Each structure stands twice: as C-alpha cells, then as structure tokens.
Amino acid sequence: MTKKDDGISFNLVSRHKLNELSSNEKLQFILREVKKGKILVLEHGLTPMEQTILIENTMKEIEQDTFIGVEMEGYGQDNPSFIQRLFGASKKPRITLIGPADLLKTIRKDHDMIQTKIIPGRGAK
Amino acid sequence: MGLFRKGTLSAILQRIFGKKHAKIGIYGPPNVGKTTLANRILRDWTGDIMGSVSEVPHETRRAKWKRNVRVENDGSSLLMDIVDTPGIATKVDFKEFMNTWGLTREEAKRRAKEATEGVIESIKWLEDIDGVLLVMDSTQDPFTQVNVTIIGNLEARNLPVLIAANKIDVEESSPATLKSAFPQHPVVPISALTGYNAENLYSTMVKHFSKKRRKKRR
Numbered sequence: 424m425t426k427k428d429d430g431i432s433f434n435l436v437s438r439h440k441l442n443e444l445s446s447n448e449k450l451q452f453i454l455r456e457v458k459k460g461k462i463l464v465l466e467h468g469l470t471p472m473e474q475t476i477l478i479e480n481t482m483k484e485i486e487q488d489t490f491i492g493v494e495m496e497g498y499g500q501d502n503p504s505f506i507q508r509l510f511g512a513s514k515k516p517r518i519t520l521i522g523p524a525d526l527l528k529t530i531r532k533d534h535d536m537i538q539t540k541i542i543p544g545r546g547a548k
Numbered sequence: 549m550g551l552f553r554k555g556t557l558s559a560i561l562q563r564i565f566g567k568k569h570a571k572i573g574i575y576g577p578p579n580v581g582k583t584t585l586a587n588r589i590l591r592d593w594t595g596d597i598m599g600s601v602s603e604v605p606h607e608t609r610r611a612k613w614k615r616n617v618r619v620e621n622d623g624s625s626l627l628m629d630i631v632d633t634p635g636i637a638t639k640v641d642f643k644e645f646m647n648t649w650g651l652t653r654e655e656a657k658r659r660a661k662e663a664t665e666g667v668i669e670s671i672k673w674l675e676d677i678d679g680v681l682l683v684m685d686s687t688q689d690p691f692t693q694v695n696v697t698i699i700g701n702l703e704a705r706n707l708p709v710l711i712a713a714n715k716i717d718v719e720e721s722s723p724a725t726l727k728s729a730f731p732q733h734p735v736v737p738i739s740a741l742t743g744y745n746a747e748n749l750y751s752t753m754v755k756h757f758s759k760k761r762r763k764k765r766r
Binding site for chain 1: 636637638639640641642643657660661664665667668671674689691692693694696697699700701703704
C-alpha cells in the first residue's frame, strides 16, 4: 500500500454496485481497494459470513511493513418484520465502513453511532 | 454435583449432543482472557491447565484442545472437548509488539506472523465446533466489529453461544453493558482470574448448551 501525498481516497460504494458482484468478487474488490489505501463506505454491508471470510483473507494478505490489516465497522443486521419473513426475507446487512488499519481508527461505536478518525502516518506509533 | 451410573450418564449425553464428545470453542478477541478462562475450567474439573497467559496480545497463537472435560451441575452433566482458540482480530501490527510491549523487531515480526496464522486457524475451527463460549472483556466497549462478526457468524450457523463477561474483578468493568449489547444470548459475569462466579458459568453452560442442542435436534 502506498500513501499518497494528495490525500486519502474515501469511496462510497452503492448497493447497486455491490449487488452486481458475487460474494467472492465483492470481498476481492474490498481488499484490493483497501490495500491501495482507500477507505470504503459500503451502502450494503457484508453478511457475518462474508465478514469472517474477509478477516481470514486479510490475515493472508498482511505484509508486515506495508499492510497491517483492516479496520471495519458496521451496524448489526436489520431484522425483517414478521410479514417480511413470511415472504422469505432474511436479515440484511447494513452500512459498513472499511479501511486500512493504519489509516482508519474506530473511536466509539454503539447502536446508533460509529465514530472514527483518519490518522496520519502508518502503523502503530 | 451429581453422581451418575455409567449407562445413565451416557444416555443423557447422547440426548444432549447426539455424540459423546461435543466440542466447545472458547472464542473472542485477543487479550480478553480466553486462556485464563480455559485454565480456570480445566483446573476446576480436571486439575490440568490449557496454556500460558500473558499481557502481551496474541499469546495463544495455535488452538489448544483438551478432551473429555466433564462439567457437572445440580444433577446434570456436560462432557466436552474444549478448544482454546487464538484471538480473532482484523489487524496485526508487529510495531505494536515492539512499541507497547518491548519485543525485539525479530520477536515482534515472528509473533505477528504467527498471530495472523492463529486467526485463520480460529476461523477454520468454526466449521468443527458444537457450541461457543464467547469471552468478552467487560471493561471494554462491547460493540467491536470482532464481537459483532463472531456473534453474527455463530447465529448464521445456528450454534449455541454463551457470553462470558470476563474481568469483573476490575473496578471499571460493566457486565451490564454487555448484557444490554447482546440481549439475545445469555451473559454470565465472571472473573476467570479469581474464579469469581465460575459456578454460575458452569451451571449456565450445562443448561444453555443442553437446551440449545435439544432445540436444534428437534
């Protein structure tokens, strides 16, 4: 990952774009972009299974001097209503923020608010 | 702590798990006290220990497995293989081991490399366990992505989860915060270090894992 002098890229990825990708393609896209130093906001987050695979893939990609992993925060899944469940609706992942762990740091998270900050420099100080 | 005739115990265990050895994984982020809790359980029920503990994160970097641990409570019994898993994290920075914990560069890099392998191993183990004792640090914010991801994953697999709200011996601990964060799962406050409330944990383990398993088998 290279840190550019001209700022940090912050990309909002639409639900439409994410829905076009298979689960594998989505995870490859995310990790590829994050390794480039980009911070992504996914309109449609990852399922817990996808998050787990992302963590596993991240661990395989860690390069100690250049990529230390990801910072990922999202809200819990939306529970479908009783009527929606009758029609086969399942839990839906919600908006999720993912970025390189040396750039993005979570300050606080609760049910309604995710507070993060972008830190200059790379790695733990 | 009840006594069972061999045939009766076997029948109860069969009803609970459908097999004699249920694997219970001890999961959680690094440094929440997973191995301390594993040691507590083993010391109380087998007289053995699982592994070494340290303040430095990622002390457990390979899963450890203890077979045939029988926990008894009030006439019921649970026979388990306990798997103590490495802490799950989304990042591993060798510089943190150097700057915060004073490891040499070589030690820090080796520890970080092994830690990443440990996270992968923990995730692989999810395929092969029957229930999870999820350890959280009750002095910390419970809404970490690792906690949320692990719980979501286990719910998707329909695996029974019992949350151990650890470190209640520390003054700033708040197990009530954990309970309100994850109301869908039983939360037992405990100090793995001192053993405080361990009896409550054991009784909840026997009840919860048995109940969930019976429900799943219907």
